[in-house]
Amino acid sequence: MPLTDKVTPLAPDADAANDPVTRAAELLKEHRSSIDRLDAILVYTLGERFKHTQSVGKLKAEHDLPASDPDREAIQIARLEELAKEADLDPAFARKFLNFIIQEVIRHHRQHQS
Helix, strand or coil: CCHHHCCCCCCHHHHHHHCHHHHHHHHHHHHHHHHHHHHHHHHHHHHHHHHHHHHHHHHHHHCCCCCCCHHHHHHHHHHHHHHHHHCCCCHHHHHHHHHHHHHHHHHHHHHHHC
16 A cells, blocks of 8 residues: 555644644633633522512511611622622622612612502
């Protein structure tokens, strides 16, 4: 058999592992997979949180309590800012995020009072 008729497969995995573009694509895929998993955790966690705040809103409405509790909100914001620092997350972002959630919770509480 002539030498040109023999096909010797190359080890594509060895070459791909050394290719920076291929390796970057693999790393990107891994990061995106982690991000997708964490996004799901965030959504389910927020869903669970809002189930509890809905119950709080109903209790407040039944007992004629105000929808908003500024003292508790301030404590929660300060607590979250500290947690953000520990988690190496921008505390200003954490504050904005919690303020958004608090405003949404208050809106829900007011709906129960109507």
